[in-house]
Amino acid sequence: MEIKEIQNHSDNELVILAQRGDLDAEEVLLRKYKDTVRIKANMYYMAGADEDDVVQEGMIGLMKAIRQYSPDRDASFGTFASICITSQIISAIRSADRDKHKALNTSVSLSKPMEPENEEMTLADTLSTSYGDSPEQMLIFKDIVYYILHNGDNIFSDFEMHVLNEFIKGNDYDAIARKLGKNVKSVDNAMQRTKRKILEYLFK
Numbered sequence: 001m002e003i004k005e006i007q008n009h010s011d012n013e014l015v016i017l018a019q020r021g022d023l024d025a026e027e028v029l030l031r032k033y034k035d036t037v038r039i040k041a042n043m044y045y046m047a048g049a050d051e052d053d054v055v056q057e058g059m060i061g062l063m064k065a066i067r068q069y070s071p072d073r074d075a076s077f078g079t080f081a082s083i084c085i086t087s088q089i090i091s092a093i094r095s096a097d098r099d100k101h102k103a104l105n106t107s108v109s110l111s112k113p114m115e116p117e118n119e120e121m122t123l124a125d126t127l128s129t130s131y132g133d134s135p136e137q138m139l140i141f142k143d144i145v146y147y148i149l150h151n152g153d154n155i156f157s158d159f160e161m162h163v164l165n166e167f168i169k170g171n172d173y174d175a176i177a178r179k180l181g182k183n184v185k186s187v188d189n190a191m192q193r194t195k196r197k198i199l200e201y202l203f204k
Helices: 011-021 023-032 034-041 051-068 075-098 124-127 135-150 158-168 173-180 182-204
Strands: 113-115 118-122
Touching: 011 023, 011 051, 011 075, 023 051, 034 051, 034 075, 034 158, 051 075, 075 135, 075 182, 124 135, 135 158, 135 182, 158 182, 173 182
Parallel strands: none
Antiparallel strands: 113 118
């Protein structure tokens, strides 16, 4: 089957073909989602590594998604691939932080600016502020929460999970407080606890 013909297939059809050994179908998927990999790679930084190293980890995550995805899943392939890409990048960062004897051998850089126009905003700041000030910060926050949960871990209390779910939906603290029947201070405290837990989880 020619590449042009394969490109007309849905993601699910391409995944099935790729899992059956069709390299052209796999190539189409890799090309289609390479921009997603690069966008996510730009959000994270591994000390001792350059951007291409992080992109490579993201591509590994994408290839894992192609091999592991089942069309019977509730999530679309795009959603599943996004989770796998993020998971691979964050796993590599954590591994680099733990293993002092490998090439990527120091710690995650918490001081790299998240936005070119705001050199003061870092990954650590993103996780410590009360609100996500930009779509990029919110995406980073969602990525890390999804990584923790889809990695089989849950470091949050039931109340923290309720607050997180509402926050990820885009609700502000006032709206969350009203919906959960709590005061704003309780919601703020819950978010600060979750962000401390996330930092401890990532960099322990």
